[in-house]
Amino acid sequence: MSQTIFEYSTAGRKGVSLPKREIDTHLDSLIPKELQREKIARLPEVSEMDVMRHYIALSHKNHFIEKGLYPLGSCTMKYNPKVHETLVRHTCFANLHPYQPEATLQGALELLYELQSDLAEISGMAKVTLQPVAGAQGEFTGIKIIAAYHKAKGNTHKTKIIIPDSAHGTNPATCALVGYDVVELKSKSDGRCDLAKLRELVDENTAGFMLTNPNTLGLFENQIEEIAEIMHAVDGLMYMDGANLNALLGIVQPGKIGFDVMHFNLHKTFATPHGGGGPGCGPVGVVEKLIPYLPVPMIDKNDHGYYLDYKHEATSIGKVHTFYGNFAIMVRAYIYIKMLGAKGLRRVSENAIMNANYLMKRLQPEYHIEHTEFCMHEFVMDGTKQKKEQGISTIDIAKRLLDKGFHAPTIYFPLIIPEAMMVEPTETESLDSMDAFAEAMIEIAKECRENPELLHDAPLCTPVRRVDDVRAVKVLEPIYPIKD
Amino acid sequence: MPYISNTDRDRQKILSVIGVQKFEDLISSIPAKLRLDKPLNLDEPLSELEITNKIKAQTCQNICAGSANAFLGAGVYDHFIPAAVDTIVSRPEFFTAYTPYQAEVSQGTLQFIYEYQTMICELTGMEIANASLYDGASAVAEAILMAVRKNKLMKAILPATLHPEFVKVIKVYTEGIGVELLTAPEKDGRIDLKALEAMLDDTIGSVVVQNPNFYGNLEAVSELDAIIHAKPKCLLIACVDPISLGIINPPAGYNADIVVGEGQALGNSMYMGGPLFGFFATKLDNARQMPGRIVGATLDKDGNKAYALTLQAREQHIRRNKATSNICSNQSLCTLAATVYMCLMGREGLKEVATQSAQKAHYAAVELCKIPGISLAYPQAPFFKEFVINTPKPASQLIKLMLPRIIYPGVDMAAFGKPNALLIAVTEKKSKADIDALVKAMQEVVK
Numbered sequence: 053m054s055q056t057i058f059e060y061s062t063a064g065r066k067g068v069s070l071p072k073r074e075i076d077t078h079l080d081s082l083i084p085k086e087l088q089r090e091k092i093a094r095l096p097e098v099s100e101m102d103v104m105r106h107y108i109a110l111s112h113k114n115h116f117i118e119k120g121l122y123p124l125g126s127c128t129m130k131y132n133p134k135v136h137e138t139l140v141r142h143t144c145f146a147n148l149h150p151y152q153p154e155a156t157l158q159g160a161l162e163l164l165y166e167l168q169s170d171l172a173e174i175s176g177m178a179k180v181t182l183q184p185v186a187g188a189q190g191e192f193t194g195i196k197i198i199a200a201y202h203k204a205k206g207n208t209h210k211t212k213i214i215i216p217d218s219a220h221g222t223n224p225a226t227c228a229l230v231g232y233d234v235v236e237l238k239s240k241s242d243g244r245c246d247l248a249k250l251r252e253l254v255d256e257n258t259a260g261f262m263l264t265n266p267n268t269l270g271l272f273e274n275q276i277e278e279i280a281e282i283m284h285a286v287d288g289l290m291y292m293d294g295a296n297l298n299a300l301l302g303i304v305q306p307g308k309i310g311f312d313v314m315h316f317n318l319h320k321t322f323a324t325p326h327g328g329g330g331p332g333c334g335p336v337g338v339v340e341k342l343i344p345y346l347p348v349p350m351i352d353k354n355d356h357g358y359y360l361d362y363k364h365e366a367t368s369i370g371k372v373h374t375f376y377g378n379f380a381i382m383v384r385a386y387i388y389i390k391m392l393g394a395k396g397l398r399r400v401s402e403n404a405i406m407n408a409n410y411l412m413k414r415l416q417p418e419y420h421i422e423h424t425e426f427c428m429h430e431f432v433m434d435g436t437k438q439k440k441e442q443g444i445s446t447i448d449i450a451k452r453l454l455d456k457g458f459h460a461p462t463i464y465f466p467l468i469i470p471e472a473m474m475v476e477p478t479e480t481e482s483l484d485s486m487d488a489f490a491e492a493m494i495e496i497a498k499e500c501r502e503n504p505e506l507l508h509d510a511p512l513c514t515p516v517r518r519v520d521d522v523r524a525v526k527v528l529e530p531i532y533p534i535k536d
Numbered sequence: 537m538p539y540i541s542n543t544d545r546d547r548q549k550i551l552s553v554i555g556v557q558k559f560e561d562l563i564s565s566i567p568a569k570l571r572l573d574k575p576l577n578l579d580e581p582l583s584e585l586e587i588t589n590k591i592k593a594q595t596c597q598n599i600c601a602g603s604a605n606a607f608l609g610a611g612v613y614d615h616f617i618p619a620a621v622d623t624i625v626s627r628p629e630f631f632t633a634y635t636p637y638q639a640e641v642s643q644g645t646l647q648f649i650y651e652y653q654t655m656i657c658e659l660t661g662m663e664i665a666n667a668s669l670y671d672g673a674s675a676v677a678e679a680i681l682m683a684v685r686k687n688k689l690m691k692a693i694l695p696a697t698l699h700p701e702f703v704k705v706i707k708v709y710t711e712g713i714g715v716e717l718l719t720a721p722e723k724d725g726r727i728d729l730k731a732l733e734a735m736l737d738d739t740i741g742s743v744v745v746q747n748p749n750f751y752g753n754l755e756a757v758s759e760l761d762a763i764i765h766a767k768p769k770c771l772l773i774a775c776v777d778p779i780s781l782g783i784i785n786p787p788a789g790y791n792a793d794i795v796v797g798e799g800q801a802l803g804n805s806m807y808m809g810g811p812l813f814g815f816f817a818t819k820l821d822n823a824r825q826m827p828g829r830i831v832g833a834t835l836d837k838d839g840n841k842a843y844a845l846t847l848q849a850r851e852q853h854i855r856r857n858k859a860t861s862n863i864c865s866n867q868s869l870c871t872l873a874a875t876v877y878m879c880l881m882g883r884e885g886l887k888e889v890a891t892q893s894a895q896k897a898h899y900a901a902v903e904l905c906k907i908p909g910i911s912l913a914y915p916q917a918p919f920f921k922e923f924v925i926n927t928p929k930p931a932s933q934l935i936k937l938m939l940p941r942i943i944y945p946g947v948d949m950a951a952f953g954k955p956n957a958l959l960i961a962v963t964e965k966k967s968k969a970d971i972d973a974l975v976k977a978m979q980e981v982v983k
Binding site for chain 1: 537538539540541542546547549550551555556559561562563564565566567570571572575576577578579580581582583584587588590591593594595596597598599600601603604606608610611612614616618620622623624626628629630631632633634635636638639640641642643644645647648650651654655657658659663665667668670671672673699701702704705707708709711712713714754757781782783784785786789798805806807808809810811812813820823829830831832833834835836838840841842843844845846847848849851852853854855856857858859861862863864865867868869870872876878879880881882883884885886887888889891892895896898899918920935936939944947948964967968
């Protein structure tokens with residue numbers, strides 16, 4: 053059932069036909085023998101049909117958006133329009149080389165220029181770089197920009213970045229990579245930043261503050277202006293993790309409410325596919341005073357057309373990607389923005405917020421919810437009630453949900469909520485599918501009371517039963533032992 | 537409104553279940569003065585047909601390398617991609633899935649990554665590979681950072697023969713934690729072995745060897761192995777073209793400690809240089825210091841074979857600021873293309889692709905060098921599928937003159953300090969006629 057492709061291998065079988073050799077010089081006359089490979093790489097020897105059957109069979113073992121609701125909080129698993137896929141493939145985009153003459157790239161560069169401008173408008177930022185290829189790399193770019201700003205100003209004493217305890221793990225990991233000390237800010241009981249504590253932590257050595265808004269509890273940080281004031285008073289910069297931007301389109305422009313730099317996740321907010329873990333795309337927007345530090349190249353235009361702009365290389369942080377970022381992902385996001393326009397994007401956020409509040413309302417009778425005020429695009433419920441009353445953990449509830457044809461919510465995050473289940477339905481889910489999910493969750497709550505063993509045994513109907521990930525660490529098997 | 541399922545009636549029902557009158561009641565936590573008081577200034581929305589026409593018009597302004605007679609490489613290569621690759625990669629089951637954190641409903645993704653890791657190890661001779669990083673450049677940077685974690689030595693040597701764009705990215709990635717980057721000079725298009733030997737001391741933590749290097753030349757890897765490993769703590773980081781491994785000595789053969797590289801050439805279209813993917817492989821005893829996701833085989837509750845993400849305690853979502861890297865994603869879909877590509881090619885196919893690329897590149901080099909004024913920049917150095925020629929005029933002029941013929945003769949080396957030189961890449965996709973057309977055009981434009 054879980055046979056690997058290597059086990060289908062049959063000596064001499066071929067999966068491809070290559071052109072005959074037009075120039076058949078002997079390899080030894082071209083490349084010294086001692087630099088050549090002695091033993092052939094033992095790739096599988098399979099037919100095209102073997103390959104198709106194997107990977108189609110594997111595909112059947114995945115949950116994916118077209119199969120059912122994917123309520124992963126902070127991941128924004130919305131529907132990915134298929135016109136994106138058709139257009140990105142059926143055009144000249146796929147075969148563009150990054151070192152082609154600029155004159156032959158004008159259509160592509162125009163698209164990137166417009167996307168830079170549209171993202172700047174959506175975020176209220178002065179300028180946007182498209183180069184970072186993932187949210188975490190966007191964070192890295194943004195924090196490098198903060199470091200470059202302080203360096204240029206001679207702020208050598210600034211050594212720390214403050215991050216709330218509800219933050220994504222990439223935030224502290226990114227700060228460490230840039231060389232900053234991370235200081236954690238505890239959240240107050242309403243789930244938002246504690247300003248009194250923040251004032252205690254902020255001093256002349258503070259380089260910046262990293263905040264997700266709405267935060268990972270799905271709450272808008274409504275004291276954002278005061279926070280920005282505290283930070284700016286010590287010349288600290290405000291970074292916004294844009295993972296939750298799906299709540300703010302056409303409602304709030306982060307660049308206009310106190311943030312100095314932010315990243316976007318095109319694979320969340322702008323409906324580009326998650327791809328089973330990537331590739332994503334993590335553009336970064338900045339306010340006016342940080343423009344000199346953006347990565348090179350930017351896309352600009354003059355009388356002759358569009359061009360790759362390296363003018364500010366001396367002040368720039370440099371490059372984070374070999375070329376210009378994940379172009380194929382940018383094309384998809386561009387199509388999305390052009391199809392929705394201002395009104396459509398606002399509707400996206402409105403429906404995302406309504407859907408999340410609807411589910412919260414429906415699930416509140418069965419599951420404990422620490423913060424019950426209206427949420428933005430996601431909310432956090434938890435399994436503490438089931439844990440206390442029936443000894444059932446959130447992981448059990450999540451696995452049982454898989455049996456019912458849904459993906460699980462994001463679990464055990466944010467870390468400040470015990471037994472957390474973070475739910476984000478997104479705007480693309482219909483009332484019917486949300487009702488079906490709510491009913492499944494309510495049924496699970498009932499099963500917890502009536503048949504707790506079922507929960508411990510779950511999942512029962514998935515392609516494999518509960519996977520032993522402890523063994524995966526103890527008996528490390530990262531590769532298949534290929535036979536000759 | 538496209539892609540939003542709720543009708544106005546649904547919205548009314550939702551609001552009434554929640555118990556509010558209007559949408560604005562739900563966002564009362566956002567202070568009014570922070571809210572946008574007018575619509576975003578964006579273009580009017582387009583229908584699917586309209587955006588299709590717009591994109592088609594935009595792409596018509598490009599002349600893509602795929603339809604030109606192009607000899608462009610320098611990190612991104614136009615190798616043949618069998619149709620079955622895109623058929624698999626286009627499956628929503630793969631491309632709309634999330635990261636495989638819920639293993640029971642992600643076995644498809646987890647298993648192909650396990651197979652990918654296996655194939656990368658088979659090509660490179662390593663024992664463990666991760667599920668991929670962003671690109672070749674960041675993979676080299678992550679390798680240097682891993683070397684620092686392992687031997688605590690804060691200096692790394694980059695050769696002058698390493699891709700200059702990689703060097704820029706490596707600098708940005710390593711300066712924050714204080715890695716000192718030194719440059720080993722080049723001699724005749726390869727690493728200057730004597731100079732490298734003189735630079736090496738017990739404070740050097742790692743040396744990067746790109747093979748084939750930026751110029752396409754094959755480095756003297758046996759000598760490099762001996763020189764670098766004469767310092768017992770120093771790690772050899774090999775950065776390789778995976779296609780070359782069809783015929784070129786795998787890095788394990790010269791005792792590389794970490795092997796990385798740009799993987800795009802394995803079944804991924806060029807897309808103006810993104811997405812790419814970086815592969816990362818090493819020896820098993822470095823497993824706990826590796827960056828990025830790793831899949832391992834394990835068992836399910838019933839004792840059946842299953843796959844899961846493993847060694848997650850290294851990663852940012854667990855270890856936060858003590859993580860081995862800040863990376864969260866991998867370039868999963870690109871590695872799926874690579875996996876399917878490697879399966880279809882098989883043992884003989886990859887070897888054949890590498891062989892034909894080398895044969896055609898050498899043919900092109902010989903024919904071009906028959907033109908007066910043109911010569912190989914590094915006649916002493918063996919090369920794989922890419923080489924540098926000296927040109928009698930600035931390369932930028934030659935490129936411009938060839939534009940009307942829709943020939944892209946190579947990468948202008950002016951940006952890399954060599955104004956009268958072209959870096960020319962030849963893959964198996966080029967026919968003899970394509971190469972002859974390049975040679976003929978070159979004869980005309982150098983006059």
